[in-house]
Amino acid sequence: MTIDPVIYSYVSEEERYPPDAAIVKEGDRGYWVYIILEGRCKVKKRSSRGTITLASLQVGDIFGEMSFFIRNRLPRTTTIVADGPVLVGILDTDRLNKELKKLSPRLKQVVEMMFNRLREASDKVAELAAQVK
Amino acid sequence: MTFLTGSVQPRTASARAVGPTELEVWHPQLLMYEYEAMPTILKYILDQSLRRLMRMNTLISKLNERREKSEALIQKKIQDTSRRQFFRKSVGLDCYFKPLQTVFQFRNSGTVTDISKGGARIEVHRTKHMALATFKPGDLFSLKIYLTPQSEFDAKAMLVFQGALKDSENIALGFSFQEMSEDCRKALSFFLK
Numbered sequence: 058m059t060i061d062p063v064i065y066s067y068v069s070e071e072e073r074y075p076p077d078a079a080i081v082k083e084g085d086r087g088y089w090v091y092i093i094l095e096g097r098c099k100v101k102k103r104s105s106r107g108t109i110t111l112a113s114l115q116v117g118d119i120f121g122e123m124s125f126f127i128r129n130r131l132p133r134t135t136t137i138v139a140d141g142p143v144l145v146g147i148l149d150t151d152r153l154n155k156e157l158k159k160l161s162p163r164l165k166q167v168v169e170m171m172f173n174r175l176r177e178a179s180d181k182v183a184e185l186a187a188q189v190k
Numbered sequence: 191m192t193f194l195t196g197s198v199q200p201r202t203a204s205a206r207a208v209g210p211t212e213l214e215v216w217h218p219q220l221l222m223y224e225y226e227a228m229p230t231i232l233k234y235i236l237d238q239s240l241r242r243l244m245r246m247n248t249l250i251s252k253l254n255e256r257r258e259k260s261e262a263l264i265q266k267k268i269q270d271t272s273r274r275q276f277f278r279k280s281v282g283l284d285c286y287f288k289p290l291q292t293v294f295q296f297r298n299s300g301t302v303t304d305i306s307k308g309g310a311r312i313e314v315h316r317t318k319h320m321a322l323a324t325f326k327p328g329d330l331f332s333l334k335i336y337l338t339p340q341s342e343f344d345a346k347a348m349l350v351f352q353g354a355l356k357d358s359e360n361i362a363l364g365f366s367f368q369e370m371s372e373d374c375r376k377a378l379s380f381f382l383k
Contacts, residue, residue: 063230090235105324106291112242119235126235148231156229163216164224168236175239178246185253189260 060094060117060146067153068146074139081121081137088130089147091121095118101136102179104187111135111179112178121183124151126157134176236348245250253316269348276306279382285312285335287365289325290346300363307328307378309347316361325349325363333365337381347372367376 071094074080080091083103093116100112100120114120120137124130162170228236283302300314310333325347335343347365352362370378 061230061234064234067231084308112245119238122235122239153231157231158234160232161224164221164228167221168196169242171236171239175243175246178243178250182249184248185250185257189253189256 061094064092064117065146067148068094069149070147070148072145074143074145076139078139078143079136080139080143080145081133081135083133085122085133086130087121088125088131088150089121090119090125090135090150090153091145091147093118093120093145094146097140098143099138099140101138102134102183103136104183106187109134109183109186111182113140119148123172123176125153126168127176131176132177134179144175234316260328266350268327276308277382278304278306278311280304283309283335283337285333286361287312287331287340287347290330290332303309303362305335305378305382307367307375307382309350309364312363312365313355313360314363316359327351330368331365337377341377341381343370343374343377343381344376 072080080098081087083101093114095116097116098114098118098120099110100107100114101112114137120135121133123134124132157165227235281302281304281333283305284299285302286297286299288297298314300312302310304311305312305333329349331347331349333345333347335345337343345367346369347367349363351364352361
């Protein structure tokens with residue numbers, strides 16, 4: 058998969074990670090938004106019965122966006138681990154912020170609601186997965 | 191959600207007013223116009239996140255279903271094991287138990303108040319073991335019971351009940367033995383005679 062040039066134009070920096078490196082750690086503070094340019098990653102989350110894998114990400118997938126979009130800027134909700142060598146792009150958050158400001162208040166509300174629901178849903182999945190483990 | 195998913199999917203949940211409620215209704219067309227006019231990068235991120243949310247919701251339903259099934263299975267197992275088949279001997283033996291499935295594999299101590307070939311009842315001090323709250327019927331443990339100061343008994347056991355004792359700071363835990371060595375089985379049989 059190739060990245061849309063419009064999307065790629067938002068990449069301000071590129072970083073390479075070795076296999077098994079934690080690119081984003083659950084509980085950490087950080088507002089960078091990443092896009093996978095090469096390789097694959099795993100989304101992991103702590104639960105009462107150990108760490109579980111929630112999803113796999115591939116080229117073109119975005120991560121770290123939740124902390125950016127939720128207004129009170131919560132800590133990272135998941136850990137993103139490189140599943141092999143990975144090249145990620147860091148999106149220009151200043152530009153993203155400018156774009157976000159262009160949205161109407163009601164649309165911003167819809168966007169924030171969706172990310173809050175996504176956060177709640179991933180917490181719920183981790184809790185349930187631990188119970189049925 | 192119906193708006194975000196393009197209004198083609200049926201409603202995914204019901205919303206019921208729990209008290210007098212005032213709502214502002216947004217016209218989907220207006221919202222859609224704004225959504226479509228959104229900068230490409232935001233739309234790209236939002237579309238991806240929306241797909242993730244829908245996948246998570248499906249996963250939650252599936253996991254709920256699996257949990258209900260496994261709970262029913264555990265309940266059945268508990269009912270089966272709670273039918274006492276063996277003579278229970280009242281005792282006061284020191285013991286240690288350790289959860290096998292959780293990441294917190296710390297050792298807890300307690301007193302065995304009665305024991306049979308099928309299981310044991312252990313009392314532990316509630317404030318001494320805060321982690322007890324995280325244990326639930328169906329969890330597996332390794333048990334070490336001192337039948338005599340010289341004779342240790344080890345077994346893998348399943349927690350079948352957990353309950354606070356009236357007028358006491360203790361909690362009672364009921365375990366059903368799942369696995370034990372032949373030597374331990376003999377030692378227990380000899381002890382119960």
